[in-house]
Amino acid sequence: MSFFRKKGLFILLIGIILLVVLVGYSLSGRDGVTLPEQMMKDATGGAQKIVSAPVRFVKGIGTNISDIRNAYEENRQLKKKISEYKGMDYHIQKLKEENDELRAQLHITESIRDYTPIQATVISRSPERWVEQVTINKGKHDGVKENMAVRTADGMVGKIRSAAQFSSTVQLLSGFDQFNRISATIARKKGKDVFGMVEGFDVESKYLTFRIIEESEQNVKKGEKVYSSGLGGKFPAGLLIGKVKEVKPDQYGLTETALIEPAADLYNLNNVIVVDRSLETDNATDEPEEGDDGQ
Known part of the structure; x- marks a missing residue:
């Protein structure tokens, strides 16, 4: 038992030393990237792409739905405005006709003096x-x-x-x-x-x-x-x-x-x-x- 315990402690100590060495090496100024780091970065980037693609797709669908909703609401408001403008056009035409009629009557009442x-x-x-x-x-x-x-x-x-x-x-x-x-x-x-x-x-x-x-x-x-x-x-x-x-x-x-x-x-x-x-x-x-x- 004593032998195996000592062996385990020795392996743990060696692992800690290697980890400290690797951390120190990675923090030191270097011009290049090691092969393991490249492999790790590539693997991480690929995983990010795989994860982010569905997210971007779902986000794009949500944006499109929002745009469609906004376009529908804008279209509804524009139709309402057009309807109001048509009503105003009819109202203006009626006011014009009434104004012309009143002007004609005013001309008559100014020109006839016997009543x-x-x-x-x-x-x-x-x-x-x-x-x-x-x-x-x-x-x-x-x-x-x-x-x-x-x-x-x-x-x-x-x-x-x-x-x-x-x-x-x-x-x-x-x-x-x-x-x-x-x-x-x-x-x-x-x-x-x-x-x-x-x-x-x-x-x-x-x-x-x-x-x-x-x-x-x-x-x-x-x-x-x-x-x-x-x-x-x-x-x-x-x-x-x-x-x-x-x-x-x-x-x-x-x-x-x-x-x-x-x-x-x-x-x-x-x-x-x-x-x-x-x-x-x-x-x-x-x-x-x-x-x-x-x-």
């Missing part, structure tokens, strides 16, 4: 009476009264049917019948003016009927414009109602009835003008016909 304009906005349209009535945001508080004419920049659209304090109901020309008439005229530079009554609306053709009185000249032509005459005492003269599209004689051939295309779009109303006539109804130059409400 006081009350600017109003359409706030609703009755579903059950879609072609007959709309509601505006001005009422008695703003000076609106029943039977006042209502127009747009293009022409007349109807009259005030009823007025509350802060809103009013407008009866459109498309809702007129034989009991709601407008004293109208075709003014001519040459020849006699034509007088008559606008009464009724044909929903199918979307034309007004203009019944020409017997005393008027009967040669009404297509394309002639029809205006309010102002003779009824409620509407001022010169409000454009529409233009003649067709002329039909009555069954006896004594009078004519013209079909009038409204000048204003009765189905697309946003801003209107309520006509507060400056003339008193007592100054009317004629009396309305029997059954006429004197407009």
Whole structure:
């Protein structure tokens, strides 16, 4: 036992001495690298490459996934912005149309002096009476009264049917019948003016009927414009109602009835003008016909 223990101690001592010698040799200044060191470095480098390759691959996949996610998010944000820009373009176009309409109305109200304009906005349209009535945001508080004419920049659209304090109901020309008439005229530079009554609306053709009185000249032509005459005492003269599209004689051939295309779009109303006539109804130059409400 003693022999083997001494032998083991001797081998351990020799090993320590060799290790110290090798460490000292490796720490001393040398120009070259020994073969064992080269082999060790090559083996270590190869192992590092083998280990690092999958790590780099997995890391690259993670980076690609992150890039794809970022690209997807950026694409989603860009699509959202494009959608917003499209909405803004539509909004800008609508604002431009409204601005042009208001500018046209302002020009009209500056050039016509025989009535006081009350600017109003359409706030609703009755579903059950879609072609007959709309509601505006001005009422008695703003000076609106029943039977006042209502127009747009293009022409007349109807009259005030009823007025509350802060809103009013407008009866459109498309809702007129034989009991709601407008004293109208075709003014001519040459020849006699034509007088008559606008009464009724044909929903199918979307034309007004203009019944020409017997005393008027009967040669009404297509394309002639029809205006309010102002003779009824409620509407001022010169409000454009529409233009003649067709002329039909009555069954006896004594009078004519013209079909009038409204000048204003009765189905697309946003801003209107309520006509507060400056003339008193007592100054009317004629009396309305029997059954006429004197407009």
